[in-house]
Amino acid sequence: MDVGSGLTKATDGDRRELLASVAVRARSDGRYGGDQAKPISWRDGERWLVAEDAIAFGEPQAYSNTCSKEWAGSDGWRALLYAILGRLGVSGRTTLVTGVPMAWYHELAEPLRKALVGHHRFHHGATLVEVELKPQVVPQSVGALYYHTGKLGDLPAKLANVDCGTYTSGFSAIYRDRPIINACGGIALGTSVIAAGLAEYLKREYHYQTDLWTYHELLQSGTVEVRGRKVSIKPALRDLTLLLVRPLLETLERSWPNRDEMVVYVGGGGADLFLPAIRHLIPHAQKMDGGIWSVAEGMYLLATVRQE
Ligand SMILES: Nc1ncnc2c1ncn2[C@@H]1O[C@H](COP(=O)(O)OP(=O)(O)OP(=O)(O)O)[C@@H](O)[C@H]1O
Ligand SMILES: [Mg+2]
Numbered sequence: 657m658d659v660g661s662g663l664t665k666a667t668d669g670d671r672r673e674l675l676a677s678v679a680v681r682a683r684s685d686g687r688y689g690g691d692q693a694k695p696i697s698w699r700d701g702e703r704w705l706v707a708e709d710a711i712a713f714g715e716p717q718a719y720s721n722t723c724s725k726e727w728a729g730s731d732g733w734r735a736l737l738y739a740i741l742g743r744l745g746v747s748g749r750t751t752l753v754t755g756v757p758m759a760w761y762h763e764l765a766e767p768l769r770k771a772l773v774g775h776h777r778f779h780h781g782a783t784l785v786e787v788e789l790k791p792q793v794v795p796q797s798v799g800a801l802y803y804h805t806g807k808l809g810d811l812p813a814k815l816a817n818v819d820c821g822t823y824t825s826g827f828s829a830i831y832r833d834r835p836i837i838n839a840c841g842g843i844a845l846g847t848s849v850i851a852a853g854l855a856e857y858l859k860r861e862y863h864y865q866t867d868l869w870t871y872h873e874l875l876q877s878g879t880v881e882v883r884g885r886k887v888s889i890k891p892a893l894r895d896l897t898l899l900l901v902r903p904l905l906e907t908l909e910r911s912w913p914n915r916d917e918m919v920v921y922v923g924g925g926g927a928d929l930f931l932p933a934i935r936h937l938i939p940h941a942q943k944m945d946g947g948i949w950s951v952a953e954g955m956y957l958l959a960t961v962r963q964e
Contacts, residue, residue, distance in 0.1 A: 658952040661722040662822025665952040666740045675707035679732030680714030694781030704735035723823040742780025753955035755796035758826040759842035765793040797826035803954030812919040820926030847926040853896045901933040923950045
């Protein structure tokens with residue numbers, strides 16, 4: 657399971673589950689949409705709503721902050737974990753591989769593993785779920801790299817990747833199977849920065865305003881319909897991205913002095929958007945398989961190899 661700051665992705669090898677990473681503590685008296693919602697609860701007298709339920713019934717100012725170092729393992733994060741386990745129909749002994757941003761891996765991984773190991777009992781809607789978790793915590797960007805390279809027979813000696821997410825971009829480098837700590841890190845810059853830039857641009861140029869989800873869709877489609885007229889925003893997006901991605905390029909320039917000898921993959925939901933800008937610094941950077949799924953699928957592969 658990959659709980660991103662924007663999207664939560666999970667797979668059990670057969671099925672994929674995707675949830676918006678939105679969590680909110682429910683009002684104690686609330687009945688939600690005639691019981692259409694599935695509140696999550698693991699403590700007496702306290703319920704959480706996630707994803708569509710949180711968006712439909714929660715107050716935006718009460719949403720858990722997903723863009724913080726404290727996000728992994730927080731109550732909102734746990735509510736999303738339980739919602740995913742509930743949706744996948746997991747019960748009993750379960751191996752769970754999840755991740756934290758590369759930048760804080762050494763600080764956060766072991767505390768998170770300890771917080772997750774063992775018995776969990778929670779309600780997912782009306783269903784009581786009991787699981788015994790055997791957790792492993794990996795750096796998110798390594799998960800992605802593992803997915804991409806797990807299928808290659810012969811690994812390049814120096815391999816690196818950038819995982820471009822919603823609020824962060826993580827990167828890692830591996831030389832002959834060993835992570836190189838100085839070449840791994842991350843910064844608080846993702847597609848949300850481009851979405852904000854696009855919002856300003858559309859307001860200024862077209863007097864057009866919409867909601868956050870739509871801005872993110874526009875980043876993918878490159879076309880906006882302004883009061884019935886279709887307008888291509890691809891050139892504007894390219895210019896905006898070149899400008900706004902600069903802090904990431906500066907970080908990569910510093911962290912990867914030897915980038916010319918590495919094979920570099922770019923993944924995550926921001927890959928298509930960021931790749932042209934990254935190629936200004938690293939002309940040989942390639943797109944990674946899997947899009948938003950590469951981290952979660954890599955974690956699944958790690959879970960299966962470590963079981964054997
Ligand atoms: N199929 C898709 N569905 C939704 N969003 C997508 C899709 N493809 C690309 N995106 C874009 O990618 C972003 C999500 O990317 P990703 O899932 O890698 O981020 P994340 O893991 O939530 O964030 P972070 O890694 O910063 O915590 C969305 O905000 C959107 O801009
Ligand atoms: Mg991510």
